[in-house]
Amino acid sequence: MSALKHRMTLIFTDRVISLYVFLKRQFTTILVIGNRGSVVLTQRAYRRKYPGKQAPYDNTTRRLVPNFIEYVTVGDRQHTVHQRPRR
Numbered sequence: 001m002s003a004l005k006h007r008m009t010l011i012f013t014d015r016v017i018s019l020y021v022f023l024k025r026q027f028t029t030i031l032v033i034g035n036r037g038s039v040v041l042t043q044r045a046y047r048r049k050y051p052g053k054q055a056p057y058d059n060t061t062r063r064l065v066p067n068f069i070e071y072v073t074v075g076d077r078q079h080t081v082h083q084r085p086r087r
Contacts, residue, residue: 025074029064
C-alpha cells in the first residue's frame with residue numbers, strides 16, 4: 001500500500017470514528033433533555049441502544065447539555081491557547 005493511500009485511509013477512518021462519537025454524544029444529549037436531566041435514566045437508555053458498550057459517565061452527561069446550550073454543539077469546544085508575548 002502506498003504511503004498516500006495509507007494516509008487517506010487513516011484520515012477516512014478518523015473521520016468515521018469522530019462522526020460516530022458525535023452521533024453518540026448527540027443521542028446522549030437528546031436523552032438527557034428528554035429525561036429531564038436524570039443521569040441514571042439516560043445511562044439506562046444508552047445501554048439499551050448500545051448493548052455491551054459502557055454508558056457515558058455522569059460528569060460527561062452533565063457537561064453535554066450546558067455545552068450544547070451555550071455553544072450549540074455536542075463536540076468538544078476548541079480551547080484557545082494564550083502564548084506569552086515574545087520579548
